[in-house]
Amino acid sequence: MNRHEDAADAARMVGFAMARRKAPARSGEYARLVQRFDTEPDFAQVVRKVAQGFDLTVLEVHPQTGLVLGTTPETDFAVSVSDLVPQTSDRPLYLLAQLTIAAMVFPRPEDLDDDEHVGRISVREVDDEVRVRAATIERRLAHTGEDVDPPSDQLGLEGLWRAYLRRNATGKTKTQTGRAPQASTRALVKRAFTHLESHGFASKVSDEDAGTYVTHVKYRLQIRDQAARDMLQELAALGVAALPTDGAPGPAQPSPDDAVSANGLFS
Amino acid sequence: MNFDEPSTVYESITSRIRALAVGSPLMALDNSKAKKERGWDRYRMAELALIAIDFVTLRTDMRPAVRQEAVVEHVAEFAALQLPERTGEEYRAVARWVTERLINTEERDRAFHHDVGYVTEDGFETRTASFQILKEVPDHVGQAALIATDAAITVLVHAIDVDIASEQIAAEAKLEALLKRSRISEAWQAAQNAQIHSIRYAKDIRGRIESMKRNVRAVDWDTEVKDTVDEALEHVRSRSASETLQKERVNQLLEATADDRKRRQLQDLATLIHECWKRHAVLIDMLMKVGPEFRRQQDRQVFVAPAMHTRVHLHEQLLQPVLELSLDACLGPLEAFTRAVMGPVRPRVMYLPDYLEGLAQVAEETGRELVAVQDEYDWSQIDAPSAFGGEQHHAVDTLLAAITDQGLRLSALLETTRRPGPGTGPDAGTDELLTLRVQQLFRLIPVRQLADGEAAVVAVDDGTVLDDERFGGSDFLLVRTAGTAKTQEMSQPLPAFPTPRRPQGPDTHPLDQESA
Numbered sequence: 001m002n003r004h005e006d007a008a009d010a011a012r013m014v015g016f017a018m019a020r021r022k023a024p025a026r027s028g029e030y031a032r033l034v035q036r037f038d039t040e041p042d043f044a045q046v047v048r049k050v051a052q053g054f055d056l057t058v059l060e061v062h063p064q065t066g067l068v069l070g071t072t073p074e075t076d077f078a079v080s081v082s083d084l085v086p087q088t089s090d091r092p093l094y095l096l097a098q099l100t101i102a103a104m105v106f107p108r109p110e111d112l113d114d115d116e117h118v119g120r121i122s123v124r125e126v127d128d129e130v131r132v133r134a135a136t137i138e139r140r141l142a143h144t145g146e147d148v149d150p151p152s153d154q155l156g157l158e159g160l161w162r163a164y165l166r167r168n169a170t171g172k173t174k175t176q177t178g179r180a181p182q183a184s185t186r187a188l189v190k191r192a193f194t195h196l197e198s199h200g201f202a203s204k205v206s207d208e209d210a211g212t213y214v215t216h217v218k219y220r221l222q223i224r225d226q227a228a229r230d231m232l233q234e235l236a237a238l239g240v241a242a243l244p245t246d247g248a249p250g251p252a253q254p255s256p257d258d259a260v261s262a263n264g265l266f267s
Numbered sequence: 268m269n270f271d272e273p274s275t276v277y278e279s280i281t282s283r284i285r286a287l288a289v290g291s292p293l294m295a296l297d298n299s300k301a302k303k304e305r306g307w308d309r310y311r312m313a314e315l316a317l318i319a320i321d322f323v324t325l326r327t328d329m330r331p332a333v334r335q336e337a338v339v340e341h342v343a344e345f346a347a348l349q350l351p352e353r354t355g356e357e358y359r360a361v362a363r364w365v366t367e368r369l370i371n372t373e374e375r376d377r378a379f380h381h382d383v384g385y386v387t388e389d390g391f392e393t394r395t396a397s398f399q400i401l402k403e404v405p406d407h408v409g410q411a412a413l414i415a416t417d418a419a420i421t422v423l424v425h426a427i428d429v430d431i432a433s434e435q436i437a438a439e440a441k442l443e444a445l446l447k448r449s450r451i452s453e454a455w456q457a458a459q460n461a462q463i464h465s466i467r468y469a470k471d472i473r474g475r476i477e478s479m480k481r482n483v484r485a486v487d488w489d490t491e492v493k494d495t496v497d498e499a500l501e502h503v504r505s506r507s508a509s510e511t512l513q514k515e516r517v518n519q520l521l522e523a524t525a526d527d528r529k530r531r532q533l534q535d536l537a538t539l540i541h542e543c544w545k546r547h548a549v550l551i552d553m554l555m556k557v558g559p560e561f562r563r564q565q566d567r568q569v570f571v572a573p574a575m576h577t578r579v580h581l582h583e584q585l586l587q588p589v590l591e592l593s594l595d596a597c598l599g600p601l602e603a604f605t606r607a608v609m610g611p612v613r614p615r616v617m618y619l620p621d622y623l624e625g626l627a628q629v630a631e632e633t634g635r636e637l638v639a640v641q642d643e644y645d646w647s648q649i650d651a652p653s654a655f656g657g658e659q660h661h662a663v664d665t666l667l668a669a670i671t672d673q674g675l676r677l678s679a680l681l682e683t684t685r686r687p688g689p690g691t692g693p694d695a696g697t698d699e700l701l702t703l704r705v706q707q708l709f710r711l712i713p714v715r716q717l718a719d720g721e722a723a724v725v726a727v728d729d730g731t732v733l734d735d736e737r738f739g740g741s742d743f744l745l746v747r748t749a750g751t752a753k754t755q756e757m758s759q760p761l762p763a764f765p766t767p768r769r770p771q772g773p774d775t776h777p778l779d780q781e782s783a
Contacts, residue, residue: 017611018611018612018613019613023407023408023409025407025408026408035563039563054611056611062409064405064406064407064408064409065408065409068610069610069611070607070610070611071606071607071610071611075611076614077611077612077613078606078609078611078612079605079606079609079612081602081605081606084605091598092594092597092598092601095597095598095601095602095604095605096589096597096601098601098604098605098608099581099585099586099589099604099605100586102581102604102608103581103582103585103586106581107375107581107582108580109578109579109580109581110578112578112579115405116404116405118403118404118405118411120372120403120411130590133586133587133590134590137590137591156595157593157594157595158593158594159590159591159592159593159594160589160590160591160592160593160594160597161590161591163594164590195609196608199609199610199612201608201609203410203411205335205336205363205411206363206367208363214335214403214411215411216405216409216410216411217405217409217410218409218610219608222607222608222609222610223581223607223608226607227603227604227605227607227608228579228581228585228604229579230603230604230606230607231585231589231600231601231603231604231607232579232584232585233603234599234600234603235584235585235588235589235600237599238596238599238600240588240592
């Protein structure tokens with residue numbers, strides 16, 4: 001196969017990764033490309049370069065989900081948060097819901113490495129979780145006397161936890177006359193789930209507890225390989241989190257000895 | 268060792284209690300409070316649970332896992348059988364409840380627990396045995412699906428955990444014997460048992476392949492996999508041969524039997540045996556692939572460095588700190604998270620249906636009061652005076668109506684409008700109305716009238732320049748003309764949308780041929 005064919009194959013593989021509902025088990029062509037990626041380092045490099053051309057990164061190639069791509073700040077292919085939540089006042093609460101869903105699906109760091117992990121979470125559970133945590137912060141601040149209301153002309157200084165508590169869990173809040181009613185927090189959590197579902201990261205299993213969802217493998221990979229790290233870096237930039245300084249323990253690297261002995265089996 | 272020693276006796280007690288414990292969550296379903304509260308007392312929940320487990324077990328032989336929705340649909344059919352007078356919605360609710368209780372969604376670790384007594388060297392002690400019945404795992408495309416656990420299959424799908432291979436040979440020998448004596452319904456039962464054994468066999472093999480995929484080094488090819496595979500291949504090949512024999516025997520019986528009921532039973536049996544045979548064919552195929560797959564996985568795992576990622580505790584490192592940030596400060600980190608979770612998406616290419624969809628979409632939160640769409644503007648209700656009076660309109664109408672096929676120039680008509688008369692005159696402004704009407708005639712040729720063979724006035728621009736004190740441009744030639752009635756040439760009426768005329772000449776080629 002010549003270089004031009006390789007380029008076509010690599011672009012096709014990136015195309016598969018961008019399409020919804022495509023998986024190596026569903027398409028012989030995709031399975032062939034995944035195999036090429038695994039066994040031909042040169043081809044893998046071409047795929048990485050094609051992704052780079054779109055300002056995307058190759059996070060990994062997984063036998064079930066195929067090629068997993070990550071976004072860079074420059075890319076035109078990332079979702080726009082303002083498209084997901086047009087209302088600016090809803091945005092932080094919606095984004096908090098997204099993070100809480102992830103935190104509840106993967107309660108322990110090792111869950112992110114578990115190949116068989118399936119999360120099952122409902123809208124009500126997510127909403128309750130944020131409220132419990134926010135209420136804990138409220139009690140702690142009240143106890144230490146730090147709880148101060150934000151200045152009325154600088155509402156952006158209000159704590160995220162308080163903004164969430166202030167919103168009703170259900171129903172629509174009528175604010176001052178003439179203004180749009182605010183979405184309830186459960187409606188925002190629900191919207192977060194709906195977006196996860198439409199992007200192929202979860203599926204709804206029942207209407208119980210305002211909607212119960214199970215997560216797919218791709219959701220785990222996207223969080224493990226990129227989202228958690230990206231957010232941690234942002235927090236570190238704000239000075240509220242410390243990045244791990246040592247060379248990130250991560251999964252065990254194959255030691256050279258292992259490689260030799262496994263190799264020896266078939267030599 | 269003395270076989271009457273309490274510890275030896277108790278071993279069997281322990282293992283049987285462990286097995287019986289697997290049945291307890293099913294029995295608990297019928298005593299549950301939720302069942303009473305929802306008015307579901309008359310459903311036999313434990314029986315529905317067995318149906319769910321059987322379904323998942325029988326379905327997971329060909330495909331690695333089955334979707335929860337499929338299980339719910341299947342169980343709902345049997346709920347309907349139990350209480351025919353209820354609604355479909357309730358059946359599905361019951362089925363979903365049973366399925367989720369079997370997954371044990373109420374427990375975070377999804378496991379059932381049961382205390383079991385053991386006698387060890389240190390005496391008697393109680394330990395907690397934990398097990399699962401239905402388990403959620405990612406399927407072949409990475410979406411959540413269900414499998415039955417080994418514990419569930421062993422205890423609940425009435426297959427006792429002994430050597431799988433010999434158990435299956437026994438089951439098939441029994442089937443063969445029953446067939447010889449033409450005891451068809453028992454033979455069917457035996458065939459189904461054989462089927463369950465072959466499913467367990469496939470599951471065992473598949474489990475090994477899966478663990479190999481996860482980590483090649485965890486599986487020892489020489490001592491474990493190779494032997495299992497060879498043994499399994501041998502076993503499955505001999506089963507396939509015996510199934511072929513049984514099928515022949517069923518066919519012989521079919522030829523010899525005239526009784527309709529028996530014939531139907533025999534046909535069912537033949538289908539079942541055929542299914543077993545097909546399943547074994549798949550199994551052979553799978554086994555043949557184990558070796559190459561092992562080498563492939565070894566290439567993949569040994570030569571490809573595993574993806575490096577930071578281990579992050581989502582709760583402690585992300586959620587907790589961000590909650591205490593201000594609304595302004597939290598946006599950056601949270602947006603980074605959600606953008607990365609959603610991954611890349613294909614940008615939507617705008618095309619016409621998208622526009623329509625976009626326009627027709629009702630905004631999620633309207634919030635504002637709706638106002639009726641404005642009516643079509645009613646010109647008769649405006650106060651502004653008309654630019655031209657009725658007499659002027661009449662005068663121009665008469666002038667245009669008088670035009671013959673000889674034709675008249677605009678300049679000549681303009682002169683007429685400036686002669687004094689009703690609605691006309693040098694300063695009446697009727698000349699302006701005339702120019703407007705002529706312009707209209709030039710722009711809007713009455714195609715339909717002409718095509719129907721009626722006469723109509725048209726304005727033609729033949730290049731003559733208008734020489735006038737008030738107006739400039741072309742001195743249009745106005746002609747009354749009658750089109751050739753197309754209706755007489757063509758028997759069928761004109762199409763509503765005329766097709767474009769084809770270009771003529773030797774070098775011209777129609778556009779649509781190129782694009783085709």
